[in-house]
Amino acid sequence: MDEKSFSFDSSEELSPEDLAVIRAFDAMDDLVVASSSGEQAVEIQNTSALSSDNSLIGVESPEDMLILFASEADEDIGIMRRALSQVEQDNSTNSPGLVTLGRAAHKLKGTSGAMGCESMSAIAAQIEEEIQLIKDGGIAFLTGLMALVHAINALELTLQSVVNDGKESQLPLQELLQDLARLKVKTEEQHPVSTETQENTTLPAPNEIQELSPVMAAAQVDTHNLHELISHTEQLVELNTPLQSAQKQVTKSLMELQAAHTRLRRLEGLFSSVVFPDGSADQPPAERPASSLVARILRETFQRTGRQPQARPVPAQPSGLTPEAAAWDEMEMDRFTEHKILLQSFNEAVADVATASAQLKTAFTQLNTLIEQQVRQAMVVRNDALRLRSAPFSILVTRVQRIIQTLNQRHNRAIQLEAAGETTEIDQDILDLLAEPLLHLVRISLSDSLLSLPRSPNQETYRIWLQAQAVSNEIVIDLGFSMPIPGGALETLRGPVQQLHGSVAARRNPSGGVSYQLRFPRTQGVIQGLLVQAAGQGLVIPLSYIDSIDYKHQDPPAQVYWLSKLLGFSSPSTSSIVTLPPLILLAGSHKRVALQVDEIVGEVELIMKPLTEHLKRPGIVGTAVDGAGNVLLIVDLPALIQHNISQQRNQALSAASAGLSPVQPAATRQPATLLVADDSVYMRQSLRQTFERAGYHVIEARDGVEALEYLSSDQSPEVLLLDIEMPNLNGYDLLNILHSQPGIADCKTILLTSRSSEKHRQRAMELGAYAFLGKPCPEEVLLETVQKALTNAS
């Protein structure tokens, strides 16, 4: 459509949106006319400081948008120049400066493309391509540097033409192409820049990764023997549970014996009162003993003495005798003796039981002491065995320290490392997988930050803190930066974190930087957990996943999950439950998320074993066996909840595609809230204008961390428009968090990025993105996608 020939006969036919568009074009024309006055340059200069200010809400005119763009592009070009200088100093294709340069060029490519500055976008793309050629060895290093110098100059000249003339000049691009042709640098074919190749080319230099491990005596141990030793010690520890279970059983039996003894003592008194009522002690016994116990005592007495202790029949009272005379019998002594014998035997039997009970109690006390010693010793042996395959955290700290020293020397800065928990023993499996990505993250983040941050006269001291601690069955590693760092950290750590069944959380720290917390479960060994019942089955929830237990159900959580439903077991009928068992509140969640189980049995300490491959299930990290030989599943709650959410999402999508879910008209709802997360002020403002015109409520985030803060708050939006390249947490990092941590937000995520290759699209969709749009994106496509996302959400 030819926009210049577009005209309207009558403004009455126009909608308010149409009028706003026309006013915007008029303002653009005014800007072009006014640009020759020379005031523009001053205005841009004055507002360059504004671009770093976040108080730009309300800036809507095209002039302001142009100023924003120019200011931001100027900053990006400055970063490129500093990064290029760094590359020249390093004189290596492994220089982190190349990564910074590429990142700045990529950002500028997207922003200028969205602004309609095709020439600048093309030059920025050319810079990306040149960087790739340098890394791949497609051109000589020095030639590549010269090409980059030309390209950055061209970029600067073009920007100058935009600022001075209000439109971009094509001349710098043409001259650049000629220069590149002279240098024989390829310009036609596009080479997509991948984060993988960026990572590969910044592998640590050998001198940087040299370990300064403490000198210690070492012995070579056969791995198989080591595993056997660990396996046997774990079996030894595993015996603790049945041993303690048997111990409890014996304690119970002993208590029953003592109770029986008490009853017997009471019976003894009763028996005595029956045999000797009113203290006369000579009541004739019945002909037949009343109880089998008495009969047995009498029989045993007979066997021991050879005399039948049979009571004589009571003679009939002779007539004419007084009752006193009748009560006297010369043979009464015999009867008395028999009764006495019976009572004495009974007493002796009771005393025997008491003695046996006391002896048993003493023996059992000694046994208890020995069992406790055995349990403790088994744990000591097992810990010793496990230590054979672990290493202190100081090994990693030393390597990070080395990197920082190198960077301090190179940049003449004073970055400080604050380390803690160096003596924490960490599984070799965790260290092996984590060390390189973590060191890579530190190196790249620091290099990039030092290049991007301007050097001030009162030089600020930047800090990094790194600490480790063992919490319950987890290793928790905290890594913090006091300054903003480039995004992509979680993408770097994603592989090892997934492999180790760990998790990563990110937050902005008080210093204005970003902090990451990495949590890794120990794959084997003793696990401390809460034993619960769900759908009639015993399950163990590691204590590290539990924040607290709500017994009174007073403060309702944001989300409650039934464990039986999460596991897909037959769910209990809530109507049949008179009183709900306590809620288990989950740790590490941004919102108050709780778990409902059928019963909380108590705290346990068991040996965890991994499941064989075919028995592995999402959210189940292993099994343990209780004292009775029952298998207990050990639950990885975040993974289980995430799996459940994914299943529900898939089912909803299937149902929607089958036309089963009714689509609500969007008009019936309140204006939806959209969150725009982009590090470009220009892009955020542009998107805000577009969506506000369409009637949406828009909030903005400068980076992934700020977006995460919004998502975790009450302002949680319905749709998130997310850029990939952002500082602190990039788009993939944020998607990773949303994907792995349930309950943060229930919103649809639309990726809006200039990284539009199929690989990026696929990655975003794997991480749960709703849609993937390339920059610049036509307004109608953008609005239509958001509308669809909202319709599906309903």
Next chain:
Amino acid sequence: MPSSFDERDSAAFTPLTELQMRDLERMSDEEFWNYARQRVYTLPEAPTHAEYLECKLSGRTCLIALHDLAEVLPPPHKLARLPEMPAWMTGIMAWRDETIAVVNLDLYLPPAPGVHPLSTVECTLLVAHSTGRSVGLLVPAIGLTSRIEFAQISALTDPPGLVPTRNTEIFDGVYLHMPILNISTLLAALVKQIGWAPTHG
């Protein structure tokens, strides 16, 4: 209980009789080495028979080679359920320091139409083991053990329709109208299907 591997290899190393031992003692070095070479190159005799256990399922009986069974025991009082189990899997249990799947064989090998699976309340648990895999097989009842000559085992098609056609690979053949289970193939199929259950349903 010897595994199939042990049994096959033991044939190659048949122990010497007492008479042979005495002969060996009298041999010169040359005679001994000649004899040894002769023994080495003698092809082992393939077994011609095996012992089988009758497993009584709903409306039919199948046979399992004894050397594929690691243990026969009463089922545990309670089995732990695993999320996303196939319908024929009863649960998991601890067995000899490992956690194994327990499968209701009567449900896995569906009976002919009209025949209802028997109750497994008083069933028997057979722990089958093959190539590093162990799986518990619940059967309603077990019968006698029989020594069967391999020559007496007929093809699955005789009589036709005795076993479900979709599962023919898990049978070795038929003996007196009783299908013989190939435990190695059966366990491989079970393990695969249990592993696939979360993604393939």
